[in-house]
Amino acid sequence: MTENIVAETAERIFADLADAQTLNSAKDNSWKPALWSALTDAGLPLSWVPEECDGSGASLADGFSVASSAGRYAVAVPLVETMLAGWLLSRAGLPSPSGTMTVAPARPQDRITANADGTLSGCARGVPFAADAKHIAVIASGAKGFTIALVEASACRIEPGESLGHDPLNTVTLNNVQPLSAKAAPSDLTPVSLMLMGAAVRSLQIAGALETMLDISVRYSNERVAFEKNISKFQAVQHNLAKLAGEVAAAVAAAGSAADAVANSSSFDDAVFLEVSSAKIRCAEAAEKGTAIAHQVHGAIGFSAEHILHRYTLRALSWRDDFGHESYWAVELGKFVAARGADELWPLVASR
Amino acid sequence: MTAVLRFDQIRLPPECEVLLHEVRAFLAEEIAAGTFNPHEPQREDTDVPEFSRRVGKRGWIGMTWPKAYGGHERSFLERYVVTEEMRIANAPTRRFFVADRQSGPVLLKYANEQIKMDIVPRICRGEVCFAIGMSEPNSGSDLFAAKTKATKTNGGWLINGTKIWTTSAHIADYMLAIFRTSPPTKENRRHGLTQFLVDMKAPGIKVNPIAQISGLNEFNEVVFEDAFLPDDYLLGEIDGAWKQATSELAYERSGPERFLETYYVLTELVRALGANPDARGAEGIGRLVAQLHTMRRMSVSVAGMLQAGKEPVVEASIVKDIGTIWEQQLPHRVRDLAAFVDADASNHHTLEDQLAFAIKIAPKLTIQGGTTEVLRGIIARGLGLR
Numbered sequence: 016m017t018e019n020i021v022a023e024t025a026e027r028i029f030a031d032l033a034d035a036q037t038l039n040s041a042k043d044n045s046w047k048p049a050l051w052s053a054l055t056d057a058g059l060p061l062s063w064v065p066e067e068c069d070g071s072g073a074s075l076a077d078g079f080s081v082a083s084s085a086g087r088y089a090v091a092v093p094l095v096e097t098m099l100a101g102w103l104l105s106r107a108g109l110p111s112p113s114g115t116m117t118v119a120p121a122r123p124q125d126r127i128t129a130n131a132d133g134t135l136s137g138c139a140r141g142v143p144f145a146a147d148a149k150h151i152a153v154i155a156s157g158a159k160g161f162t163i164a165l166v167e168a169s170a171c172r173i174e175p176g177e178s179l180g181h182d183p184l185n186t187v188t189l190n191n192v193q194p195l196s197a198k199a200a201p202s203d204l205t206p207v208s209l210m211l212m213g214a215a216v217r218s219l220q221i222a223g224a225l226e227t228m229l230d231i232s233v234r235y236s237n238e239r240v241a242f243e244k245n246i247s248k249f250q251a252v253q254h255n256l257a258k259l260a261g262e263v264a265a266a267v268a269a270a271g272s273a274a275d276a277v278a279n280s281s282s283f284d285d286a287v288f289l290e291v292s293s294a295k296i297r298c299a300e301a302a303e304k305g306t307a308i309a310h311q312v313h314g315a316i317g318f319s320a321e322h323i324l325h326r327y328t329l330r331a332l333s334w335r336d337d338f339g340h341e342s343y344w345a346v347e348l349g350k351f352v353a354a355r356g357a358d359e360l361w362p363l364v365a366s367r
Numbered sequence: 368m369t370a371v372l373r374f375d376q377i378r379l380p381p382e383c384e385v386l387l388h389e390v391r392a393f394l395a396e397e398i399a400a401g402t403f404n405p406h407e408p409q410r411e412d413t414d415v416p417e418f419s420r421r422v423g424k425r426g427w428i429g430m431t432w433p434k435a436y437g438g439h440e441r442s443f444l445e446r447y448v449v450t451e452e453m454r455i456a457n458a459p460t461r462r463f464f465v466a467d468r469q470s471g472p473v474l475l476k477y478a479n480e481q482i483k484m485d486i487v488p489r490i491c492r493g494e495v496c497f498a499i500g501m502s503e504p505n506s507g508s509d510l511f512a513a514k515t516k517a518t519k520t521n522g523g524w525l526i527n528g529t530k531i532w533t534t535s536a537h538i539a540d541y542m543l544a545i546f547r548t549s550p551p552t553k554e555n556r557r558h559g560l561t562q563f564l565v566d567m568k569a570p571g572i573k574v575n576p577i578a579q580i581s582g583l584n585e586f587n588e589v590v591f592e593d594a595f596l597p598d599d600y601l602l603g604e605i606d607g608a609w610k611q612a613t614s615e616l617a618y619e620r621s622g623p624e625r626f627l628e629t630y631y632v633l634t635e636l637v638r639a640l641g642a643n644p645d646a647r648g649a650e651g652i653g654r655l656v657a658q659l660h661t662m663r664r665m666s667v668s669v670a671g672m673l674q675a676g677k678e679p680v681v682e683a684s685i686v687k688d689i690g691t692i693w694e695q696q697l698p699h700r701v702r703d704l705a706a707f708v709d710a711d712a713s714n715h716h717t718l719e720d721q722l723a724f725a726i727k728i729a730p731k732l733t734i735q736g737g738t739t740e741v742l743r744g745i746i747a748r749g750l751g752l753r
Contacts, residue, residue, distance in 0.1 A: 260750060268664050269660075294661075357634045
């Protein structure tokens with residue numbers, strides 16, 4: 016499945032400590048500390064933090080493989096959020112603390128302001144895992160440009176909330192919060208860069224979750240007997256699963272291409288914008304169509320809380336909202352294409 | 368995981384970048400010289416033999432074939448770029464495209480040396496047109512129900528029966544066809560069909576045009592009455608065509624022609640909505656571009672995996688399945704998005720004409736070269752459901 020040691024490590028930990036059936040049957044969150052501590056011991060949360068800042072210094076590509084794997088296992092701890100926070104802080108040369116982190120803002124419409132006195136103010140909605148995070152990495156807009164800062168989660172007002180997949184999803188309000196550390200963002204890094212990075216990660220997670228949905232749907236159809244045969248032998252079911260495979264393929268290809276583009280680009284340029292916005296749009300569309308088919312194949316059992324299917328379907332649907340709803344990216348991409356003009360569309364597509 | 372779908376990240380290598388600009392410059396010259404109008408896809412049935420010869424002269428037919436047979440020993444990705452740019456420009460490729468994609472590779476694999484030396488270099492020069500003789504009146508998706516008979520005679524075979532929906536048969540010099548040489552067996556209903564090369568000028572072959580709902584006459588009925596084919600026109604194994612017909616489908620199924628056939632309406636939509644579209648228009652364009660970009664990345668990936676000697680059979684079928692559905696839906700989505708376009712927009716007329724044509728041809732896109740239903744069967748088999 017995986018092609019590098021970092022992702023292999025992650026996958027092994029997920030298989031051991033984040034087994035979907037075990038987690039689904041668990042009565043509480045007591046499995047979380049063991050999973051988190053194994054991930055931390057393997058250096059995965061700080062994959063994108065350079066070694067000189069006490070991170071693991073993994074490449075962007077390796078970190079993206081971890082995100083795919085986290086999607087395949089529908090991992091319900093803030094692993095990729097901490098990775099994103101570490102990446103953001105490192106881009107400004109700030110060290111990362113240990114423990115769980117998340118990033119803000121997580122929606123393109125939200126702004127956090129860097130005040131003249133160095134404090135931060137603003138409101139960020141839909142911040143994933145904020146309620147579980149010790150720290151939040153923030154990109155804020157100020158009079159002198161953008162600032163990257165590290166704040167304690169306890170210094171912010173964090174409203175209760177959860178995603179469709181029952182993971183924490185919170186509105187975070189900062190009222191003149193004094194950051195633990197802050198530095199000017201490098202000139203090529205803006206809040207849009209964080210949205211693109213987050214969108215690439217979410218696309219990979221959606222694609223990963225869809226891979227698992229296909230896997231367990233195929234397996235279930237080969238086991239479930241109705242009308243005296245396995246339901247996989249019915250043409251209607253086969254065609255539905257073939258359609259699901261098409262959506263999985265599109266999501267895997269789009270997300271993989273976007274991650275490859277980010278990993279091999281020195282800046283968040285037009286090519287990265289095309290790749291990542293397309294991936295988030297196409298993966299979100301695939302999530303809608305794919306989850307519907309996966310549930311259809313499973314019938315009533317897949318709608319029961321005790322079945323693991325919802326761990327993947329509800330998260331995939333929920334991840335669509337983070338770091339830019341697909342409609343947001345579609346409007347941005349459409350405006351970008353329109354401004355360049357009709358005859359530049361094909362050269363743009365063909366350049367990738 | 369039971370089913371793993373793999374799309375390697377293939378980027379076109381630098382030689383493709385150079386080639387792409389050569390092809391664009393060539394097409395711009397042809398357009399300027401009036402060879403064809405890129406805004407009139409409806410003349411896709413017109414036959415421009417001189418254009419084919421000039422493409423051949425550039426070395427863009429038979430690009431991946433051995434030099435000994437007039438080919439150019441270039442990569443599948445280079446061929447990909449040429450196919451794609453021709454399609455985007457609505458260039459009149461009908462005369463050479465089938466031979467370039469399918470017939471040439473079959474001849475190279477199964478024909479004898481003399482036939483290869485005679486025909487393949489002429490394909491490369493853009494001089495000959497091929498048709499594919501698969502479907503019959505009672506044998507479409509069910510290829511192995513074919514009944515048109517090849518009967519052994521002195522020095523060759525006599526052909527009797529009818530092929531139908533045969534694209535380009537009216538202009539074709541040759542056809543690659545499958546004919547029945549034995550009845551199917553109980554154990555293998557695919558047994559008994561044999562692949563042949565047919566010289567369309569042979570006596571006993573009659574081509575009757577069939578009018579299409581698009582107003583074009585691209586396809587035909589081909590009637591064989593004691594048409595004689597010499598022995599060396601038999602390709603491959605007697606009674607074993609089923610092994611040959613299914614082996615090269617990955618090449619046929621995943622190319623850019625499988626999602627770009629109605630692309631022109633998207634260009635005109637972007638033109639009609641202008642530089643500052645409203646949110647509805649912008650979102651519509653954005654979604655379509657995201658879907659197009661994804662299709663192309665999948666298709667390039669399959670081409671690259673084929674070049675690397677892998678066999679992405681399921682992936683290739685998926686590209687055709689979702690690609691043809693996309694190009695079929697595209698004119699309808701464009702129609703929705705263009706509903707409020709100012710009738711005075713400079714390209715309003717072009718867009719209307721193109722939409723009318725694209726909507727008319729759309730139904731065929733999920734039928735030709737393997738229906739959606741057949742493709743989904745192949746995908747289902749790949750997933751381990753059959």
